[in-house]
Amino acid sequence: MDYVVYLEPSDKIMMARVELKRLTADVAHQIFAEILQAASSTQALAIDLATVDFMDSTAIGELVFLGKKLRNGGITCTIAGLKPHLMGLVRMMRLETIMHFSEDTDAGIKGLVNKLKIEMPNS
Amino acid sequence: MRQAQAVDAMQILIVDDDVAIRRILAAMLQKWDFDVIQANDGEEAWQLLQHQPVSFILSDWMMPQLNGIELCRRLRAAGLPYYIYFILLTGKDQSDDLIMALEAGADDFLTKPVNAKELRVRIKAGERVLRLEKALLAQNQALQQANQELAASQERVQRDLQAAASIQQDLLPSSPQTGLPVGLAWAFLPAEELAGDIFNFYPLDERHLGFYLIDVSGHGVPAAMLSVHLAKILSPEPRPDSLIRLPESPLNTNQHTDSTGFFNLRRQKRTGPAIRMESFRSPVEVVTRLNGNFQADDRNMMYFTMIYGIIDTQSGQGSLCQAGHPYPLLCRSDGSIESLGEGGFPVGLVAEADYEAVDFQLRPGDRLLLYSDGVTECVSQENLQFGTDRLRQSLCDARRSSLQDAMEQIKNALVAWSPRSSGKISFSDDVSLLAIELSAES
Known part of the structure; x- marks a missing residue:
């Protein structure tokens, strides 16, 4: 399955944009491992999943685990741009109570800036 | 050491109705440590091959009963499970003859009188081809074996999966x-x-x-x-x-x-x-x-x-x-x-x-x-x-x-x-x- 992960590393807020339609067990572990590795020296991370139409249960589990690892590493994370039906899934699993979700990357970055009281990237 | 070489020596079948030429060729080949057997014509060679597989033949073209070209065609048509490297020896030296020999399935073509050094290198070339063919055959057999084992293993896994699925089905409700x-x-x-x-x-x-x-x-x-x-x-x-x-x-x-x-x-x-x-x-x-x-x-x-x-x-x-x-x-x-x-x-x-x-x-x-x-x-x-x-x-x-x-x-x-x-x-x-x-x- 083809996917692209665009990474914009930064020591403050790193952005990761995942481009694929179906985030499933086949690729989820690898994608999140790449993001985790790239995010090792950042303060905060915004993961843009706006192109994703479908997430299987394993991918959801991997996302929750990524969130745990980032939290343990002191990295604040937001998941940006999830489509409404996937946000419905998130709410059904109450994941919005343990992870931060934002409407899009801009909103996610603003939220991270406010939370961490740091400068806006590229400002 | 010499004994071991004799055991491993490649066997070459010389087919020629001329006894003198057969003897000369046999002497040369034995000197080069090949194991030699002989046949008087194509038909005799064909009969001999029925119970003695030989993978290298030096054959004259013109012979009574079954000539070299016909012997070669018959061998190729037989679809033997091993390859026979076939060198045709002949007094003919026209390109049409060469084409006919190769089309009949011969691997090489030597004109008489045979030059010993030339024959030696052509046999060496044939040996290389046979070694490659043998290695390929062994690999194919190993692949076939592996395929069979894989198919058997897949069948076992499939049977196990079906049995496991049946156990799982048994855990579902059976009656309302x-x-x-x-x-x-x-x-x-x-x-x-x-x-x-x-x-x-x-x-x-x-x-x-x-x-x-x-x-x-x-x-x-x-x-x-x-x-x-x-x-x-x-x-x-x-x-x-x-x-x-x-x-x-x-x-x-x-x-x-x-x-x-x-x-x-x-x-x-x-x-x-x-x-x-x-x-x-x-x-x-x-x-x-x-x-x-x-x-x-x-x-x-x-x-x-x-x-x-x-x-x-x-x-x-x-x-x-x-x-x-x-x-x-x-x-x-x-x-x-x-x-x-x-x-x-x-x-x-x-x-x-x-x-x-x-x-x-x-x-x-x-x-x-x-x-x-x-x-x-x-x-x-x-x-x-x-x-x-x-x-x-x-x-x-x-x-x-x-x-x-x-x-x-x-x-x-x-x-x-x-x-x-x-x-x-x-x-x-x-x-x-x-x-x-x-x-x-x-």
């Missing part, structure tokens, strides 16, 4: 009869031989029905093994590891109570012996305990969504715990449909998860539908999901049919929705449906 005044119907369409979905229902006592539907993340053997294990520990039979029943003990006044007071209420109304009321755990406690026992980790990314619930079939009062599972649908007898619950953490993802009880009231004719996400996420040929709205509509449309028929109608709608692969229906995820209806006489 529980002895309680409820109707029960279900549908199960696994995506593969082994499923990650499992569900069941059972009487907990003379008025309470316990039920669950579980969807283990992922597919295949690991998901199926976990689902089978869960079916065992959610079994109503008195077992030391049963999560459903409390260990046999005197009346336990500290039993967990749902926030709604469901179990307190039951205590006030109960008519049976107290031990019966105290013998099973509330849905929230069952799910909380499961979450304490199963936590996914990096090595084992497995968790599950589930609904476990209990219905008092006499009062119609029910309570369930929703752990990341799709919202159950309650179809009232007037056709209105309610969605129950507000979600909850899947089991195994969040160690510190708190779960909530979802209370509901079933009236006679009302139907409660539990389903896995394989139902709503069932994708059509046009890549459209079946979705909750379509499921609600199907449930509503089928409300006047018997529960069993209604289930069949929903199942048929899903089958019609799903794409066909090579004429077979294919689901990308397990599809499970469990419906409960309170009987009118309850």
Whole structure:
């Protein structure tokens, strides 16, 4: 399955944009491992999943685990741009109570800036 | 050393009706450590080859009975299981002769009188070809052997999967009869031989029905093994590891109570012996305990969504715990449909998860539908999901049919929705449906 992960590393807020339609067990572990590795020296991370139409249960589990690892590493994370039906899934699993979700990357970055009281990237 | 060389020496068949030439060639070949056998013409060579496989032939062209070209054609047409390198010796030296010889299947062509050095290098070239051919043959045999072993292994795995699937099927309900005044119907369409979905229902006592539907993340053997294990520990039979029943003990006044007071209420109304009321755990406690026992980790990314619930079939009062599972649908007898619950953490993802009880009231004719996400996420040929709205509509449309028929109608709608692969229906995820209806006489 083809996917692209665009990474914009930064020591403050790193952005990761995942481009694929179906985030499933086949690729989820690898994608999140790449993001985790790239995010090792950042303060905060915004993961843009706006192109994703479908997430299987394993991918959801991997996302929750990524969130745990980032939290343990002191990295604040937001998941940006999830489509409404996937946000419905998130709410059904109450994941919005343990992870931060934002409407899009801009909103996610603003939220991270406010939370961490740091400068806006590229400002 | 010399002896060993003789044993390993390549055998060459010289075919020539001229005895003198045969002797000269034989002397040369033996000097070069080849093992030589001889035939007087093509026919004699053919007969000899029937019981003595030789992979190198030096043959004259012009011979009585069967000439060199015909011998070569016959050998190639015979489709022998090993290759014979064939050098044609002849006084002919025209290019047409060369073409004819090569077209007949000869590998090389030498004009007489034979130059010893030239013959030597051409035999060496032939030896290289035969060595490559032999190595290729050995590799092919090894591949064939490996293929056979792989096919046998695949057959064994397939048999094991079918046996495991059969065991898993045995854990699903076999009859809707529980002895309680409820109707029960279900549908199960696994995506593969082994499923990650499992569900069941059972009487907990003379008025309470316990039920669950579980969807283990992922597919295949690991998901199926976990689902089978869960079916065992959610079994109503008195077992030391049963999560459903409390260990046999005197009346336990500290039993967990749902926030709604469901179990307190039951205590006030109960008519049976107290031990019966105290013998099973509330849905929230069952799910909380499961979450304490199963936590996914990096090595084992497995968790599950589930609904476990209990219905008092006499009062119609029910309570369930929703752990990341799709919202159950309650179809009232007037056709209105309610969605129950507000979600909850899947089991195994969040160690510190708190779960909530979802209370509901079933009236006679009302139907409660539990389903896995394989139902709503069932994708059509046009890549459209079946979705909750379509499921609600199907449930509503089928409300006047018997529960069993209604289930069949929903199942048929899903089958019609799903794409066909090579004429077979294919689901990308397990599809499970469990419906409960309170009987009118309850």
